[in-house]
Amino acid sequence: xxxxxxxxxxxxxxxxxxxxxxxxxxxxxxxxxxxxxxxxxxxxxxxxxxxxxxxxxxxxxxxxxxxxxxxxxxxxx
Numbered sequence: 001x002x003x004x005x006x007x008x009x010x011x012x013x014x015x016x017x018x019x020x021x022x023x024x025x026x027x028x029x030x031x032x033x034x035x036x037x038x039x040x041x042x043x044x045x046x047x048x049x050x051x052x053x054x055x056x057x058x059x060x061x062x063x064x065x066x067x068x069x070x071x072x073x074x075x076x077x
Contacts (some may be wrong), residue, residue: 012016054060061067 039053043053059067059069
């Protein structure tokens with residue numbers, strides 16, 4: 001019963017481990033969803049937020065501006 005049944009001890013430990021991983025993943029994804037909803041609400045209501053989002057995410061710029069991208073990688077050593 002301990003090792004040959006579908007509900008043996010080893011399988012139960014694996015299932016509990018997998019359940020814990022999935023619960024942590026669910027919590028993280030719920031946090032991401034909350035942040036995304038807040039960001040969406042700000043984008044719908046504020047023109048300055050739209051401009052900031054476009055500049056940061058899509059590297060957009062105005063016609064009379066120059067854009068300098070600084071990489072944070074360790075290639076400067």
